[in-house]
């Protein structure tokens with residue numbers, strides 16, 4: 001997940017792990033649940049201090065404040081536990097060798113929960129962003145997606161539906177997906193169960209999955225102004241899910257961060273424009289890994305009205321006609 005380099009690292013790390021296991025010092029709270037988020041934080045910090053972690057993991061630990069005093073990871077530790085407690089416990093069998101996987105789990109869910117929380121609480125965005133939609137749709141979005149098959153569409157991370165407003169005019173079935181029930185409720189109030197020619201369906205996601213959608217069922221997946229905040233680990237999971245749900249020949253229009261090309265392994269919540277560590281290059285790798293073609297990528301910057309050059313990217317992906325992902 002952290003990139004191809006980490007696979008090679010993992011193999012080396014397993015070898016170091018079997019040596020290091022014998023000399024592990026007891027961790028704080030040894031009588032507590034050793035698979036809990038807090039126990040893993042202590043363990044990861046111990047491994048960090050003993051020089052057992054890769055350069056990339058060390059960067060991630062610093063960027064995301066993965067320690068017992070880290071504000072976000074501690075404030076959300078119970079919710080992180082709900083999402084990945086089972087995986088963290090399973091990873092205990094080889095705690096040194098699996099430290100990087102545990103770190104990924106904690107970072108993935110910390111970022112998803114924090115992003116959900118911030119959009120659930122501050123509703124100002126939805127109101128303020130609405131007037132920009134017409135210009136963004138006509139000048140940036142529609143020219144790229146105009147040849148897509150709009151029959152069965154997913155609006156991923158739909159918010160209060162400012163994009164769905166346009167998509168519903170083009171589609172027969174529109175599936176609205178969000179991590180916040182409050183966003184789905186706002187859309188339900190706005191659109192009901194059908195509007196224009198489209199039937200509308202609502203899906204609450206845990207933050208990295210399209211579990212309520214069947215395989216090979218969707219002709220077009222769309223996401224605007226949401227994935228820009230999603231950590232690369234979350235984007236990697238969603239890309240796999242998109243490959244699963246698209247019909248052969250179906251496509252996906254994904255507006256995501258490119259800030260990772262400037263600041264890799266960084267924390268979306270501290271970055272310029274709350275952009276994540278995702279990049280155009282990583283999207284190409286994720287797409288290829290799950291058998292999707294990259295039809296087009298466009299980097300967005302000041303000429304498109306963005307605050308900085310190179311901040312975001314739009315990627316148009318396609319599932320090949322003969323695909324069995």
Ligand SMILES: C[S@@+](CC[C@H](N)C(=O)[O-])C[C@H]1O[C@@H](n2cnc3c(N)ncnc32)[C@H](O)[C@@H]1O
Nearest residue numbers: 115119157158159178179180183207224225226
């Ligand atoms: C900045 S808003 C954009 C909403 C909409 N796309 C728009 O352009 O108005 C981000 C949205 O992403 C949703 N969100 C955050 N994290 C998510 C995740 N991991 N999976 C799905 N939705 C998520 C939030 O609830 C919010 O509705």
